[in-house]
Amino acid sequence: MYKQAGKRSAKRWISLVLATALAFGLAGCSGGNSSSSEPSKTSDFNKEGMPIVNKPVTLKVLTMRWGNMGDSFKQNQWLKDLEKNTNVKIDWQVVSSNDWGEQKSIMLASGTLPDIILGDQTFSDSDIVNNLSYFRPLDDYIDQYMPNLKAAMAETPELKKISTFPDGKIYSLPTRLPSRPKTKNQPVINKAWLDKLGLKVPENVDDLYNVLKAFKEKDPNGNGKKDEIPYTETGLSPDFLNPFGITDINANSMLVKDGKPEYYPISEEYKEGLKYANKLYAEGLIDKELFTQDGTMTSAKQQNADAPIVGFTNQWTPDAVFGKWSSQYATIPPIAGPDGKRYNPGDPNGMSFNRNELLITTSCKYPEVAARWADQFYTNEASIQNFWGAIGTVIKKNDNGTYTLMDPPSGTSADAWYWDQSLRDFGPKYVSPSFEKSIVLNPKAGDGLKLEIDKMGSEYVTTPFPNVMYTAEEFQELPTLTTDIDSYISSMRAKWVTKGGIDKDWDAYVKKLNDMGLDKLMKIRTDAYNRYMSVK
Structure with missing residues (x-):
């Protein structure tokens, strides 16, 4: 009892320290929170051209990074040049995802926020909608001070759709990431097993049943053991039901059919898909631990030390989960359903749009400066440098107007390198669809590989239930x-x-x-x- 009370007291003490630290460390450039939405303009502000301000202004910008990533992204040369060219100095407040949940609660409770919140993983729709007094409506700022974003919204209306809150106003800025695929997950199969057993790539659900049955019965990994698991996941993934017209990229049981929202768990297609799954389960073609294992157990099977034991799954890329066995796996076209059609989860507009990438708080004394600063991110060159890394460091700008991604340092994956060198997924970006033709990616790794395998399923991508906003x-x-x-x-x-x-x-x-x-x-x-x- 004493230990539990001691833990509670310690936790309250830690929360008090955190709240105090946040109050002093994260106060905006106005010197604290103000619920007023009226900007306090500086006479040194320039509405156009550079610098944004004649005398340096410091803005506090909070962003989150995964785990122990740290703040190496601040060395990005584009960000350094931005500070020099604009005269806007950035005091970066970099928080870890490990601690952010508690810190965020304290911040919202105290009402003490920095000038800018950057990255969609910091504040959710619900956080914003329930605390609107902390965030500035940005419509007028976009109209007056953000010509790059304004042009992007005119070219790509989806940006405005995803950014508009239920009251009709825009409180957070969107992104359109470069060179993103239309498909989300796609079918991945052990091609080495197919070749050893003399089997063709399955075309439809009947073919898939026959292939999985052969995987179970014919020892395709050649170790003399009955250890093959034809299909495994952590629970029955909605992707398994794709052949039955079930595609769900938001995991909310919604899809759009004939232009109308539909709740698919009460549909005939869902019913038929589960009958098919039961048939496979009854014959041992689906992992018996499907509904009892966690992600760690699933991963252990996918990366089994002695031999590959998993036959089929749905993944972003074939190298995403199989560790040293990755070379045996290949992406295949979507499996056709009983109606003869193929369905792939994703977005015909590309898996590239998001909101809540930048918010200007009511603590900020110079919101027009913050708006102009944010607008600099909405150019093609700025966006690719904030997604992969700076030109000259990660990206090579070629004489013919194209941009090539350099190879990462030895021993580093491309994705890890991009996160180290840039804001990566977080923050405002806009790459025009026409500009993407100028980006040269390696078709055998990382983002380039995903675009290559995307070609197998992109024509079958269904229109998803959109990333809607709630009151x-x-x-x-x-x-x-x-x-x-x-x-x-x-x-x-x-x-x-x-x-x-x-x-x-x-x-x-x-x-x-x-x-x-x-x-x-x-x-x-x-x-x-x-x-x-x-x-x-």
């Missing part, structure tokens, strides 16, 4: 509905895959979902969808 009231109601509904759906899915009985249970299952408030959930989702689609 504060909707955010309050959603967890009450989704917690119980999602839990029930998950338990019934596990039951039907492992034990069968879906036909017998189906009507009662649908009725129970309706009793649990599925109609309310669909109204919230549909209202948000209609708001999103109405933005021009």
